[in-house]
Amino acid sequence: EVQLVQSGAEVKKPGESLKISCKGSGYSFTSYWIGWVRQMPGKGLEWMGIIYPGDSDTRYSPSFQGQVTISADKSISTAYLQWSSLKASDTAMYYCARRLYSSGWYFFDYWGQGTLVTVSS
Amino acid sequence: QSALTQPRSVSGSPGQSVTISCTGTSSDVGGYNYVSWYQQHPGKAPKLMIYDVSKRPSGVPDRFSGSKSGNTASLTISGLQAEDEADYYCCSYAGSWVFGGGTKLTVL
Numbered sequence: 734e735v736q737l738v739q740s741g742a743e744v745k746k747p748g749e750s751l752k753i754s755c756k757g758s759g760y761s762f763t764s765y766w767i768g769w770v771r772q773m774p775g776k777g778l779e780w781m782g783i784i785y786p787g788d789s790d791t792r793y794s795p796s797f798q799g800q801v802t803i804s805a806d807k808s809i810s811t812a813y814l815q816w817s818s819l820k821a822s823d824t825a826m827y828y829c830a831r832r833l834y835s836s837g838w839y840f841f842d843y844w845g846q847g848t849l850v851t852v853s854s
Numbered sequence: 855q856s857a858l859t860q861p862r863s864v865s866g867s868p869g870q871s872v873t874i875s876c877t878g879t880s881s882d883v884g885g886y887n888y889v890s891w892y893q894q895h896p897g898k899a900p901k902l903m904i905y906d907v908s909k910r911p912s913g914v915p916d917r918f919s920g921s922k923s924g925n926t927a928s929l930t931i932s933g934l935q936a937e938d939e940a941d942y943y944c945c946s947y948a949g950s951w952v953f954g955g956g957t958k959l960t961v962l
């Protein structure tokens with residue numbers, strides 16, 4: 734069974750750093766890209782960026798470039814999303830999702846359960 | 855890239871059909887056949903319902919169908935059921951991904 738299991742909810746203060754994770758199982762981790770999607774409270778979905786764990790090729794949305802870092806460790810089938818200095822406006826649910834590593838496949842077929850990040854002083 | 859435009863809400867009675875539109879530009883929706891649709895129930899992760907404009911993943915009922923004309927894609931749900939009540943998001947690939955603002959479907 735394909736699963737993307739994300740790390741648990743986090744409560745942080747402004748200025749703190751954070752790294753959340755997304756572990757894939759039930760499929761070949763290096764056959765898929767892993768994307769990250771933000772959903773702010775009561776709002777819609779926003780694409781943040783995507784990484785291919787096979788060689789760590791990473792693409793960012795212009796809106797998130799420089800604001801977050803996406804990485805992956807293929808040896809443990811895990812992708813990461815990290816912040817060096819959180820802001821209150823980073824409060825949101827963050828989802829990971831997979832996309833087949835193949836041209837012509839431009840959709841996300843399996844999603845993680847989401848990680849709620851709350852940033853408050 | 856600006857978010858794709860969706861109606862904020864649509865509604866229909868059980869058994870009826872509803873259509874949700876998703877308007878972009880010739881640089882995204884109109885330029886590629888890479889529109890996908892996602893269903894999101896409250897407190898749940900999004901679920902893929904349609905990809906490549908009109909293809910259905912295994913397990914998605916054939917009551918769900920997708921189409922595109924010019925810069926506007928559409929999701930049609932026929933034979934509405936109570937469990938279809940959810941938020942629906944369109945998404946287009948255009949070198950990167952852009953989502954619509956989401957549409958809340960209410961089953962009356």
